[in-house]
Amino acid sequence: MFAPLDDGYLVIEAPSSFLAVGRALRQLPLCIETSGGEVVQGLCPDDLVVASAPGGGPLMPALMLIELVRRYGQPLVVLPKGHPGSRRLSVVVSAGPAIRVACGIQRGTHPEQDLLCGSDAFAGLRLSGVPGGIELSGAPPGLEIRSLPALPADP
């Protein structure tokens, strides 16, 4: 299924969790910091930045996380497996040309950007960035999608 997307967001909602999806909008380096060092993933304008709130909650932190990545180029810090801080993360983010949602991983502990921690309701969902929007496949039934405009630039 194709869903159009400009510089705003798509919010994909399940009853108690959600994903927020934005396009990268520009070419930028995404720095991924792990205990083993730094790797840099180049993002293209049509690539996706997807924030996931596996336990639900307010939407704004997810939108802000998308902007921290795509607008301000903040690095992603990856926790080691089993790190106690994992359970403190209410929102996690991945960025790249295609992202698969998985429910069997610990929040914030996987550096590979084609995989994003999500709730059971999104299991199997795959999002791909395409010109003018996103392509969704493997979407479980019952998800709702709505569009939101981009957050304003710095005041």
Next chain:
Amino acid sequence: MDVEYNERVKGRKYRCRDCGESFEGVGKHPVCPSCQSDAVDAV
């Protein structure tokens, strides 16, 4: 469902032609993390 994944992402070494920065890149479109140039060479 359990998912296996690597804790360490393996990338390629690149050097930026514009600013000289060396970095480990992943993905199809490497971009320099210092000057954001895509004029980079694999080393």
